[in-house]
Every structure is written in C-alpha cells, then in structure tokens.
Amino acid sequence: MINGEMTITRPLRWGMVGGGRTGQVGYKHRSGALRDGTYRLVCGAFDLDEARGRDFGVNLGVAAERCYADVQALIQGEAGRADGVEVVSVATPNFTHYEITKALLQAGIHVICEKPLFFSVTECEEIAALARDKGLIVGVTYGFTGHPLVHQMAAMVKKGLLGDIRLVDMAYTHGFNAGDDTGAGEAVKWRTNPRTAGPTFVLGDIGTHLYYLSEVVLPQLKVERLLCDRKAFIPTRAPLEDHATVLMHYDNGARGRLWVSSVDAGNMGSQRYRFVGTKASVSWSDAHPDQLHYEVQGEPGRVLHHGMPYLEEESLAADRMGALHTEGLGDSWANIYLWIAQAIDARQRGDEAFLASHHYPDIQAGLEGVRWLENCVRSADAGAAWVDFR
Ligand code: NAI
Structure with a gap:
C-alpha cells in the first residue's frame, strides 16, 4: 500500500513545459507529481503566452524568475543553477513533444512526456538512443494504468x-x-x-x-x-x-x-x-x-x-x-508519477538491478504506442x- 512515505532518496526538482492555465491536462500532472512529496515544482515554461505562464507559475508557488518564456529559456536559466531542474514534464500539443524532449535530454534533464509520444517510430528510436546515451529516464503519462x-x-x-x-x-x-x-x-x-x-x-x-x-x-x-x-x-x-x-x-x-x-x-x-x-x-x-x-x-x-x-x-x-474509500484518476496519476520518480532515483543511484525489474510506462511503451x-x-x-x- 502506498501511504506517502518517501521511497526515494530525496525529492526531485521538477519543472513543466505546457500544462498552463488554459491547458486541459496540466493539473493531472501536478496532482500526480505533488501527491507524495517525491517532486518539488521549481520551474516551468507553462504557456505559449509568456506573461500568462509567469502569472500562472507564480500562483503555483514558483519563483517569477524561474517561470520561463519557452523550453530553451528554461534550459539556459536552469543550467547555471546549483539547484537546477532535474526532470521536466512535457504537457504540450503533440507536434512539440519531439523537439522539446530532445532539447531537454541534450541538456541532461530527465523527461516525462505526454502521449502519443512522437509522430513516428523513427523519432522514438532516435530519442530512445539519446536517452540511453545520456543515462536519462523518459516516462510517458499513460495516466490510467496506475x-x-x-x-x-x-x-x-x-x-x-x-x-x-x-x-x-x-x-x-x-x-x-x-x-x-x-x-x-x-x-x-x-x-x-x-x-x-x-x-x-x-x-x-x-x-x-x-x-x-x-x-x-x-x-x-x-x-x-x-x-x-x-x-x-x-x-x-x-x-x-x-x-x-x-x-x-x-x-x-x-x-x-x-x-x-x-x-x-x-x-x-x-x-x-x-x-x-x-x-x-x-x-x-x-x-x-x-x-x-x-x-x-x-x-x-x-x-x-x-x-x-x-x-x-x-x-x-x-x-x-484502502477498501471502502474510493480511489480515482488522481490516485492513478500519482502512482505513475511515483513509479517514474523511483526509476529516476534508481538511475541517479546507479541501481540498475532495481531498474531491470521496475515497471513504469517508459520510452519503449511510448514507442510501442506510436508503432x-x-x-x-x-x-x-x-x-x-x-x-x-x-
Ligand atoms: P491544451 O491545448 O489544452 O493545452 C496545451 C498547453 O500547452 C497550453 O497551456 C499551452 O499554452 C501550452 N503550450 C503549447 N505549446 C507550448 C510550448 N511550445 N511551450 C510551452 N507551452 C506550450 O492541450 P492538452 O489537451 O492539455 O494536451 C496536451 C498534451 O497532453 C497532448 O499531447 C495530449 O495528447 C495529452 N493529453 C494526455 C492526457 C492523458 O490522459 N495522458 C489527457 C489529455 C491530454
């Protein structure tokens, strides 16, 4: 049973691209990620509209200077910080997933991306290889499977x-x-x-x-x-x-x-x-x-x-x-986010044995969906x- 106890070494510094005030799916990400204290929302490029994104981020408790105009500004802004972001969720329209995920991985940041992952299997294979080379985790938010x-x-x-x-x-x-x-x-x-x-x-x-x-x-x-x-x-x-x-x-x-x-x-x-x-x-x-x-x-x-x-x-x-008390979609998303956090934590600790038997929606799952x-x-x-x- 999951009871909110910390099951990873420490909370992950987390950011979002998309999922802003007008976005449909953004809250599901935050509801899942923030449930167990495994992620701390430290930055975001939440919106196509920079001012609206910053206002929204500040209302979520993110420092104004860490609410960025776009993913490139986020990567640059976070790169110089000792407490820079470690994992970013991508909750933007489908056509942006590939470029945003690639840029984040190239910058050494783990990614949690929406489905459908990318447009083609070729793109998925390229990004899977990049993640492998960089030693980074890519999770996919198939949010109903928690x-x-x-x-x-x-x-x-x-x-x-x-x-x-x-x-x-x-x-x-x-x-x-x-x-x-x-x-x-x-x-x-x-x-x-x-x-x-x-x-x-x-x-x-x-x-x-x-x-x-x-x-x-x-x-x-x-x-x-x-x-x-x-x-x-x-x-x-x-x-x-x-x-x-x-x-x-x-x-x-x-x-x-x-x-x-x-x-x-x-x-x-x-x-x-x-x-x-x-x-x-x-x-x-x-x-x-x-x-x-x-x-x-x-x-x-x-x-x-x-x-x-x-x-x-x-x-x-x-x-x-627990029985008698209703579980819902928020709980399912919280499980998905927890399982991805455990994968990132294991990778950071170098615990490949844990990763080999740990199940979460990974980049291969995203690739199979596109296939x-x-x-x-x-x-x-x-x-x-x-x-x-x-
Ligand atoms: P939406 O159109 O409602 O919201 C998109 C959000 O992303 C908006 O806040 C917009 O300002 C922002 N945005 C767009 N381009 C951006 C960029 N380049 N940089 C930063 N922010 C940007 O879209 P919706 O419905 O939330 O879908 C987003 C993704 O989530 C899609 O890939 C969709 O398939 C997926 N989705 C997944 C669900 C699930 O159950 N896993 C449920 C609903 C959507």
Missing part, C-alpha cells in the same frame, strides 16, 4: 486464473466532438490538424491508452496482424479520424477488437475493457475503477473491490486509499486491409 485493479487483472492473467487468452475487447469513446468544429477551442483545433496532431486524431488521442493498458495486462501477447477502419464523420477533420475500429490477431491466436470515437454522442462511459480466457473473464472500466468484474465459466459472477485482502499483492501494492498507430494508419490507408504488424 489504477490498482489494472494490476489485479495483470496478476490474474499471469497466475493463469483466466486460462489462455482468447478475446481482447476494448473501447474508449465519448461524444465531445459529435458536432462540427465551428468555434472550437485550441485543444480541438490542434487535435484535428495533421500538422499539429500527427497522423491520427482519436487513435492517438485515446486509442493509445487502450493499447498500453492491454500491454500491461497481457505483456506476453503480441499483435501479429491488424485491420483498421477509420473515418472522419465531421469531414473537415479528414484525413484524420474521429472514429476508428481496429481488429487484431495476436500471436497466441487470440482476437482483439478495439473501438475509439469522439462522436459517440451522449456517451460518458469512457473506457471499457474485457479480457476473455478459456476459463474466465475480467471486465473493468475507468468509470468505476474500484470494481473489477470476474466471471468464471459456470459460476455466478463476482465483483472484486480495490483494497480488499483477497486481491493479488501487485494490486494491493498500488492501493492508496501501433503507424500500423493502424497503414491499414486504414490501404482501404481497411489486414496488414502484418511491423
């Missing part, structure tokens, strides 16, 4: 409680873009433009969360082939998609079905997962993250609750609140054809 019951599902699969996996069924859908984009805000504008979003809209924006969570639960399964059908129901979003379905064949013979949409009018259900094995199934949704449905063939269904002693140790180790997107686009552009995963 929920304790996600790790319960992984542990149950590992223990064989489900039997051999046959079906993987996942959906992340909402209706927030069901109408056209007239008068849309910045966050919609950059998401629907290939120059700023990258090769995908909803596949990258929400589909990568599904894909990564399935990798956490089923690390032994690899996709062999996939078929992706994507469509822009609002034509101005083309060539990007606001809806996609993906079929997947796994190397053990299992079949996968994934649906992402931002035009699923009226749906506030968010994410749904069902993993079906030869003996039993588990179903979980982030709308009710405290509950896991466990159905054994021929037996009445069961609802498992977070924090209960009957759960696997991997799940209990990620629990914060999956590249395969989806290749399939969709070939007219929703089956393609070998590569």
